[in-house]
Each structure stands twice: as C-alpha cells, then as structure tokens.
Amino acid sequence: MTNPVLIEVTRGPLVECRHRGALAIVASDGKLLLDLGDVDRPVYPRSAIKALQALPLFETGAAAALGFKKPHIALAAASHAGTERHVATARDMLRLVGLDEFVLACGVHPPLDEAAARALWATGARPGSLHHNCSGKHAAMLATARHLGESVTDYWDAGHPVQRRIRRVLEDMADVSLTSDVCGIDGCAVPNWAMSARSLAAAFARFGTGTNMAAPRAAAAGIIMDAAWSEPELAAGIGRLDTIVLSAFEGDAYIKTGAEGAYAGVFPKLGIGFAMKIDDGATRAADAVTRLLVEAFVPAARGKLNLRTLKNARGKDVGVIRASALLQAALS
Numbered sequence: 001m002t003n004p005v006l007i008e009v010t011r012g013p014l015v016e017c018r019h020r021g022a023l024a025i026v027a028s029d030g031k032l033l034l035d036l037g038d039v040d041r042p043v044y045p046r047s048a049i050k051a052l053q054a055l056p057l058f059e060t061g062a063a064a065a066l067g068f069k070k071p072h073i074a075l076a077a078a079s080h081a082g083t084e085r086h087v088a089t090a091r092d093m094l095r096l097v098g099l100d101e102f103v104l105a106c107g108v109h110p111p112l113d114e115a116a117a118r119a120l121w122a123t124g125a126r127p128g129s130l131h132h133n134c135s136g137k138h139a140a141m142l143a144t145a146r147h148l149g150e151s152v153t154d155y156w157d158a159g160h161p162v163q164r165r166i167r168r169v170l171e172d173m174a175d176v177s178l179t180s181d182v183c184g185i186d187g188c189a190v191p192n193w194a195m196s197a198r199s200l201a202a203a204f205a206r207f208g209t210g211t212n213m214a215a216p217r218a219a220a221a222g223i224i225m226d227a228a229w230s231e232p233e234l235a236a237g238i239g240r241l242d243t244i245v246l247s248a249f250e251g252d253a254y255i256k257t258g259a260e261g262a263y264a265g266v267f268p269k270l271g272i273g274f275a276m277k278i279d280d281g282a283t284r285a286a287d288a289v290t291r292l293l294v295e296a297f298v299p300a301a302r303g304k305l306n307l308r309t310l311k312n313a314r315g316k317d318v319g320v321i322r323a324s325a326l327l328q329a330a331l332s
Contacts (some may be wrong), residue, residue, distance in 0.1 A: 081237025082111025208266030
C-alpha cells in the first residue's frame with residue numbers, strides 16, 4: 001500500500017515537494033477514528049515513546065525514593081535541546097541516583113539549541129553526554145536500575161531488566177507483542193520497538209486518559225504529563241513545537257516528537273490519541289501534521305499554529321507548507 005500525500009510544500013505557483021505518510025487517530029476505547037495510509041505497518045516510534053518509557057520510573061518506586069521533582073520528570077520524557085538548564089537538570093538527576101555522567105550510554109552530540117551550541121564552542125569546551133537530547137531518559141533508566149540494585153553498566157541492552165520492563169509497558173499500553181524481529185537500536189543506543197501507528201495512537205489515548213490502566217500507572221501517566229506542562233522548556237526547548245504546545249495548551253494536548261518523521265500525542269479531555277510516520281522522515285512534515293491536529297482538536301489553538309511560510313535568504317516569501325487536500329478534508 002502506498003501511503004497518501006499528507007503535506008505539500010510549494011514554491012511559487014507549483015508544488016515542489018510532497019510528503020507521504022500514515023496517520024492514525026484512535027479513541028480511548030480503541031476505536032479507530034481516522035486512518036490515512038497504512039496504519040497497521042510496524043514503524044519505529046523513536047523518541048515519540050519517551051513518556052511511555054518513563055512509566056517504570058514510577059512503577060519501580062524509583063522516582064519517589066530518589067526525590068525526583070517535576071523538572072527531573074519532564075526531562076526524563078524529553079528530547080531536550082542541550083541548554084545549560086537541560087544539562088544541569090540531567091546532572092542533578094544523576095546526582096540523586098548517585099552516579100556521574102560517564103555511565104551514560106547515550107553517546108554525544110552538540111546541543112540542539114543553536115545558541116547553546118555556539119556558547120559551548122566559544123568557551124573551547126566540547127559537548128558531553130549530558131548535552132545529548134536523550135540524557136534525561138537515560139538518567140531515568142539508570143534510576144530504576146540503581147533503585148532495584150541492578151547493573152548500571154549495561155542498562156541499555158535489550159536483555160537488561162530495565163529494557164525488559166520498558167518492553168512490557170509498551171506491550172501493555174499498545175496491546176501488542178513485541179518480538180526481536182521488530183527491535184531496532186535507537187540513536188541513543190537503547191532498543192526501539194516497532195509498532196503500528198494504530199497501536200501507538202491507542203497507547204497514547206490510554207496514556208492520556210487512564211483508560212484500561214491500573215490506578216498506579218494512570219497516576220504515573222498523569223504525573224508525567226503534568227511535569228511536561230509545568231516545565232515545557234525542559235520537555236523540548238524554546239521555539240520547538242512540543243514546548244510551544246505544552247506551554248500554551250496545558251491539559252488540552254500532550255505531544256511528543258520522534259526522529260525520522262515520527263510523532264505521537266493525546267488530547268486528554270477528548271480521549272483521542274494520534275500517531276504518525278512520515279515516509280521520508282521529514283521533521284517539517286511531521287510538525288505540520290501535528291500543528292493541524294492540535295488546531296483541529298483544541299479550540300483555543302485555532303489560528304495560532306499556522307503552517308510555515310518559506311522564505312529565501314533575503315527574507316522574501318517563496319512558498320508555503322500546507323496540508324494536502326486529503327488531510328484537509330479528513331480534519332475538516
């Protein structure tokens with residue numbers, strides 16, 4: 001099945017680029033409300049599932065035992081920008097765990113925030129693992145291992161109890177069986193399990209509403225969302241769509257981006273979850289679809305998340321990013 005065009009990019013009078021993908025919208029009772037494209041084909045959700053990966057932080061008792069506060073919890077489910085505050089919060093998480101940054105297995109990349117990257121290079125310093133956008137997630141994983149007396153040197157391995165717990169959470173939330181034939185390795189070295197957009201959307205519908213979840217897990221999901229709404233800058237970074245939406249529409253929308261055109265989220269008050277995968281991995285297309293979804297399902301957002309106008313190097317408008325006719329009709 002060929003996925004449909006969801007987003008078009010124009011230049012002058014013509015469509016210059018077309019981004020195909022699959023989009024699923026699912027109610028908390030599991031009913032499929034909208035399916036565009038092959039929503040049953042397994043795709044890697046990448047960082048879109050960080051909130052689900054953070055659930056064991058609470059279910060093991062680690063968050064309470066170690067005294068994690070809202071900033072720590074927000075960072076645990078974040079793809080952060082590597083600013084000074086992001087780095088300081090990740091470092092503080094490790095302090096509470098009783099470890100240092102050298103145990104982090106996420107790897108190293110420069111801060112995603114351009115100003116933070118420039119400031120770092122200006123000092124002559126090099127980026128470290130704390131600057132990695134997944135350092136908060138890894139610190140949370142280490143917290144569960146340390147709290148339960150497990151090895152912290154191989155917590156990233158698929159066979160480690162940390163990763164086995166996360167796999168079980170994903171299976172429970174998405175109502176799927178995850179086997180080795182759908183297991184890839186994420187950019188930060190931990191397992192990433194492929195699932196369909198339909199299953200991921202259903203997982204987020206449950207996550208945001210507590211439907212068909214035990215009370216402790218539902219409470220944990222609420223704490224994770226509340227932390228993101230309370231600390232939207234820590235949940236992503238200034239100017240990024242996750243932070244914009246979490247900051248402006250507290251309680252109405254929880255969204256999480258993932259690499260290679262993955263995105264997922266929930267509108268808790270409506271009991272509706274969504275998930276998508278853009279075929280060519282374009283972030284601009286995944287962001288555009290998410291903006292349209294937030295505007296469609298959050299009345300207060302209408303007219304406030306307009307799709308981008310493209311400008312050239314002289315600042316002249318040269319085109320737009322827009323919904324395809326199919327997506328426009330589906331969300332109208």
